[in-house]
Each structure stands twice: as structure tokens, then as C-alpha cells.
Amino acid sequence: MAQAYSTEGWITADGRKIGPVLMEMKNITLRFGGVKAITDISFDIREGEIRAIIGPNGAGKSSMLNVISGFYVPQEGEVWFRGAKRPPMKPYEVARQGIARTFQNIALFEGMSVLDNIMTGRLTMMETNLAQQALWWGKAAREEEEHRAAVERIIDFLEIQHIRKTPVGRLPYGLKKRVELARALAAEPKLLLLDEPMAGMNVEEKEDMCRFILDVNDEFGTTIALIEHDMGVVMDLSDRVVVMDYGKKIGDGPPDDIRSNKAVIDAYLGVSHE
Numbered sequence: 001m002a003q004a005y006s007t008e009g010w011i012t013a014d015g016r017k018i019g020p021v022l023m024e025m026k027n028i029t030l031r032f033g034g035v036k037a038i039t040d041i042s043f044d045i046r047e048g049e050i051r052a053i054i055g056p057n058g059a060g061k062s063s064m065l066n067v068i069s070g071f072y073v074p075q076e077g078e079v080w081f082r083g084a085k086r087p088p089m090k091p092y093e094v095a096r097q098g099i100a101r102t103f104q105n106i107a108l109f110e111g112m113s114v115l116d117n118i119m120t121g122r123l124t125m126m127e128t129n130l131a132q133q134a135l136w137w138g139k140a141a142r143e144e145e146e147h148r149a150a151v152e153r154i155i156d157f158l159e160i161q162h163i164r165k166t167p168v169g170r171l172p173y174g175l176k177k178r179v180e181l182a183r184a185l186a187a188e189p190k191l192l193l194l195d196e197p198m199a200g201m202n203v204e205e206k207e208d209m210c211r212f213i214l215d216v217n218d219e220f221g222t223t224i225a226l227i228e229h230d231m232g233v234v235m236d237l238s239d240r241v242v243v244m245d246y247g248k249k250i251g252d253g254p255p256d257d258i259r260s261n262k263a264v265i266d267a268y269l270g271v272s273h274e
């Protein structure tokens, strides 16, 4: 993809607008005791972009996503979001700032319906608490109605109307992944983090998920950062790719550059991938 890079952004080959920097990771180092999961990594994520993080198993990708979403606080480095340095925050505070995520292993309430699971994605946006709901019924009811309408829009968008009342535990894997995406979208995030959204899916399910990710990006303007092992998917979907290996960044750029990057090719040689 030939792009005229600038600080304001650029237009992609398929006509999408990439804006200025939304999130910047500066010299991030993360240790678990003696294990260095991330060593001095810097990269940025731009508004409207689909940004992939790839690398062999144990490279530090999930750790990086956990730093972005506030689950881990790095020992060194700075996280900048929307032009401001982010102080150490709890994950729910990060979520309130407009960052939502899905997990490598699906994290849904199996006994609850699809609709109710997606509704939990709106919790960080709910203004009234229980006491207010008791005292100020009108406002709480109005709020509830708005939340339900927003959830219904997402259900339509992701084409899961037919399972809205079904307990999540009864769904096949691919649909559970779609419900997880729906729950993350219910928070109306500015930045959506997807941890291996296609893992364990068959070809048809992967194609569906790809389409939904592109549609979310296109129609809601959501910036997306994703970890994915399927190289075909990564190269098709993403605008730019960060490559990690043993906790270090060994590549960063558009898919065409990454494909021909020798350090990246070497890191992948002899490593098995799905």
C-alpha cells in the first residue's frame, strides 16, 4: 500500500481515513519477577486504524494488550491516550476512557442470555446507581431504554437477532466469539482490543469475523488493535503491523513491508502457527 504518511494521517488504498495518533506506547518494559515479558517497546495506534500485533508464542503480545487495557502496569515507560499521559489506572477506569476488549479465552456469562451478556458491556456507561434508580425512577427507566436500544442496534449489526434470548453456554464457539465482540462494542469504545478474535474458528467463521471487524471499523469509525496468529487474516485486515519476538519489537509497518522484513521472516522460521 503506497501511502503518504503524515502526522495528520492518510487515506488508505481502500479509501478509509487514518487520523492522528490516538494511543502511544513509549518505551514500555514489563517484568514478571525475573521474566521480561516486554522490553522497551514503543509504537502508536492512529485514529481509525486497524493495527495488528503479531509474534511467535510467548512474544509478549497479550502482555502488551493487557498494558493497554490497564490489567498490567508496566515498570517502565509511558502510555499516552488522546494526547495525555495516562496515570496508572484500574481496568474499569481505562474502560471508561473508551477502551474495550475481548479475551483470548472467551469470558462471557454462560448461563445468561446473549442479550443480557451484551448489556453487561454497557455497565461502565450507566449513570444512575441503585439508590438513584429507587429514588429517581423516571431517569433510570429512560436510561435503561436507551441502553436496550443501543444493544439492539448492535445485535442487528452483528446479525445475531435469532439467538438474542439463547443462553451463551448453548452457542457454538464462533457465535460466542461474535457475542463477545458485541459486548465489547456495547461500550461504544473509541479503541477496541481484540485478543485472537479468530482463534479456533473454521474458515467460514473466520470470514464472517473478518467482515464484522472491517464493518465495525468502517461504520462506527472504531479504532482496532488486534492480536492474531493467522497471517492471511492479519495481512488482509490491518493497516499497520507491530511484530514482537521475545518481548522486543522487531518490525513495525504496513503489511507489505512486514512480509519482506528479514528479522520477521527469521523469527517465524521453524515456529508453528495456526
Ligand SMILES: Nc1ncnc2c1ncn2[C@@H]1O[C@H](COP(=O)(O)OP(=O)(O)OP(=O)(O)O)[C@@H](O)[C@H]1O
Binding pocket: 032, 035, 036, 037, 055, 056, 057, 058, 059, 060, 061, 062, 063, 064
Ligand atoms: N501473569 C504472568 N506471570 C508470569 N509470567 C507471565 C505472565 N503473563 C505472561 N508471562 C510471561 O511473559 C511472556 C510473554 O507472554 P504473553 O502471554 O504476553 O505472550 P504472547 O505473545 O501473548 O503468547 P501467545 O501467543 O502464546 O498467547 C511469556 O514468557 C510468559 O510466560
